[in-house]
Amino acid sequence: MKILLVCKDIGGYARKLAEHLSIADQVCFIDTAALAKPFDRAPKILRRPLNRWAQLRQFSKAVAAGGRFDVALIINPAQIEPKQLTTALSASERRIAYLYDSFSRWPMSREALAVYDEVFSFDPENAEQYGLKKLHNFIYDDYVADGDPGEYSAFVVMAGKDRVPALEGLARAFDQLGVTDYKFLVQCKPIPGAHPGITFFEQRMSLESVGELVKRSRIILDISKPGQAGLSFRFFEAMAARKKVITTNRHVLDYDFYNPANILVIDEADPVIPESFVSAPYADIPAPIYRKYTLQGWTETVFASR
Template sequence: MAYLPSDITSKKLLIVCRDVGGYIKRLSDYLAQNNEVTFVDLSAQRDEIRFLPGKLRRWLKKFLTVRAAHRQIQKAGKVDSVLIINPAQIDIALVDQAMVAAQQTIAFLSDGVARLAMPVAQLARFDKVYTFDDADAREYGFRKLSNYIYELDTELETTREYIAFVVMAGKNRIDVLGRIAAEFDRLGHTNYKFLVQSKVVENASPGITFFRERMSLDEVGDLIRRSEILIDIVRPGHAGLSFRFFDALFYRKKIITNNPSVMNYDFYDARNILVIDSDHPVIPTSFLVEEYIDPPVDVVQKYSMNRWAGEVFAPLADDQR
């Protein structure tokens, strides 16, 4: 996919989020090439205050994080647009402060409404509300917008060191992942890399490796490039597509998923994307041996950061909806 510079230029933008995966920082850096961007990340690592007991230490860490964010927003001054990712995850005082500073206010939900820790009605205060979830867009009248391709370097080398790769957090999808591992084992392919950020779960598949320290986006990207197939296991309560689908598009990787909503997307091709049953995953040998089929270039470009930012930050006066 060819590099596209941002069509959004010479704007003052404020982005407020909890960027656990590092995806929003990539967007911020991209926009900062041609705009003045203030990036406020409440998940950013802070120095541990080890001499305090655990509960007090956590409270102080949150206090210092929120205070630093207040100062960042105050320093930014008036901005053309503020984008708040998953506002339910953000301290309400920070949301209020950011919205007062902006001519245009935008929310993007990369989590399902079923997991939203705030009344849906509170989102009505935003000028535009986007969601990555088709079902939520239909039910609540939000604007549908997928995640995006966050990588720009088209010269990165890819290999097939691993037959399949996944990294995910939490325990609630480990049973599905274990069944996928068993299916690869049955097919005689054991060179997969299945990583779960969690405490070790007893009786989990021996093909799963557990770890505790968060991986950087660069580390994840390195493993993606070294893998033939990516695995996506949808979170309960989600129907939207994770970033892994857009990694697959960019790097020309096949993907195995239990999220049937991908079949409604314009880049869906059964030769590249295998939708499985969570309880009884079956991987046809043909899916493993047949070559990747490139989607049309214009389809892939639709999921670029340029297109994403152009939609989100377009002034309401230019909005055709």
């Protein structure tokens, strides 16, 4: 099967998907975030339109080189330039969209959704409201468990300052337990007076670097973005590495892999972390459930009619 996969792949997740699909299928992967911007030194008034024109030429050339595709899988179409979308969809027999952001961040009209044969959403509330197919993010790497209890008691990496107050509440909750060997990383400018256990940084971390820190930690933190009901990739990184999760997202209670031994749902405004949750061992997830969230299980769902 010939697959055209398009995504503004800032996080690197779509590249993992492309690598998996390429094992059995012919895949043309276009990361729109990686398209060159040759006119960045042009006068400001011309810079943006000239770069859009240049990127559309690059995009169209890549699509044309692949000929006709059996299916186009567009991830987060709202992040793709409209002319690039038109080029991709017109070159494909079937059109599938996967939304791994909520409409609160990247809205789409019903008219925009209607051009796809199938639309999957990671957000259960969006899926219900718009009649989309509910899906989830995926385990993009199977980490090898080495039995190490972990260098850090808890780990999180996130971008932006909006969720820092919630993270500070979690830091204080760990402090009250006498647990201070956590690693909390936030990608933004340093915030004066923030909890001293939080480290601020500027350069985005690679998936490989995040994966190494996940393996070296015992608990992964997940603080939902406002308006988000879908589960972030943190859950699936934790599942692959057999790590526990502390989260503010109550929707995890509805998933078949939920186990209170592994996942603690907290009140963002008043986080309470029982010492027993921190000290108790991880409970393994049954293999059939785990497989459902792997790339193999995910692609079988999305391309069910291949």
